[in-house]
Amino acid sequence: MQFNEGAELDLSQVSDQRGVGGRVAGVGGGLGVVGLIIYFLIQQFTGIQLPAGGLESGLSQNSQVESGQLAEKCKTGADANRDSDCRVVATINSIQAFWTDQFARSGNTYQVTKTNFFRTSVNTRCGNATSAVGPFYCPADAQVYIDLDFFNELRTKFGATGGPFVEAYVLAHEYGHHVQNLLGTSDRVSSRTGPTSDSVRLELQADCYAGAWGNAATKLPTANGQPLITNITQEDVNAALDAAARIGDDFIQSELGGGRVDTTKFSHGSSAQRQKWFTTGLQTGDPARCNTFDTNNLG
Numbered sequence: 001m002q003f004n005e006g007a008e009l010d011l012s013q014v015s016d017q018r019g020v021g022g023r024v025a026g027v028g029g030g031l032g033v034v035g036l037i038i039y040f041l042i043q044q045f046t047g048i049q050l051p052a053g054g055l056e057s058g059l060s061q062n063s064q065v066e067s068g069q070l071a072e073k074c075k076t077g078a079d080a081n082r083d084s085d086c087r088v089v090a091t092i093n094s095i096q097a098f099w100t101d102q103f104a105r106s107g108n109t110y111q112v113t114k115t116n117f118f119r120t121s122v123n124t125r126c127g128n129a130t131s132a133v134g135p136f137y138c139p140a141d142a143q144v145y146i147d148l149d150f151f152n153e154l155r156t157k158f159g160a161t162g163g164p165f166v167e168a169y170v171l172a173h174e175y176g177h178h179v180q181n182l183l184g185t186s187d188r189v190s191s192r193t194g195p196t197s198d199s200v201r202l203e204l205q206a207d208c209y210a211g212a213w214g215n216a217a218t219k220l221p222t223a224n225g226q227p228l229i230t231n232i233t234q235e236d237v238n239a240a241l242d243a244a245a246r247i248g249d250d251f252i253q254s255e256l257g258g259g260r261v262d263t264t265k266f267s268h269g270s271s272a273q274r275q276k277w278f279t280t281g282l283q284t285g286d287p288a289r290c291n292t293f294d295t296n297n298l299g
Helices: 034-040 067-073 077-081 084-105 150-156 164-183 200-217 236-246 249-256 271-282
Strands: 014-016 115-117 119-122 125-128 136-138 143-146 229-231
Touching: 014 067, 014 084, 014 236, 034 067, 067 084, 077 084, 077 119, 084 200, 084 229, 119 143, 136 164, 143 164, 143 271, 150 164, 164 236, 200 236, 200 271
Parallel strands: 014 115, 115 143
Antiparallel strands: 119 125, 136 143
């Protein structure tokens, strides 16, 4: 995946909190290390399942965000081609440009939101979270949160190929949850686990939304009329499909959770389902084809 070197990056869409100090969050309350690992495996790519913490704001008034350094080094697509942080910024810009266009086509207005980079722990309106939960979307403040070390863990713990388009898939999935929140789809979730649960349907739809963005990524014009992303290869797509397989409920249960697959505990969909719905979005480029809630064939 390559970026248009002359394109300008919009740093207003990210907040770098990696230099912010704060108390370590206790997601799940007293789970301990083993419990956090299990929580991490079960809740991969969750958008809605963090415990409420009753916080008044994501950051305390005395906190200092550390976005200045990011703004200094991430200015153009050329920076995105040589720096991993800038690549994430550029990807977020592209994803939100896609949804801005999609909402406008239907006569609606997309609400641009931030992705927050953090290290180890973070405070959100959904409560406190550690890196153990993986990337997540908090509907209470309508923002995305990610410890960028997660991309390394995809390779080292899950055995994923990794790469820029895998990172893009992760981010586009989380922004899919933002779209679901804006459209009210998240409110349809009542059943939390099971092979045809609302939770699984929500996650598979977010995968499909990620694919729909991928279809349009090289066609979305920036202010200078040129696409921000200039090239996505079949190798990139294969890497994303590999990642989708490795965060399927069945793969996690069988390879990382003890070996026994229990479909009643599914919350995100099987590896095959995640690949199917990402591919559906990628091939069609049409978010309307991502209606996982009104089909009896999830794959």
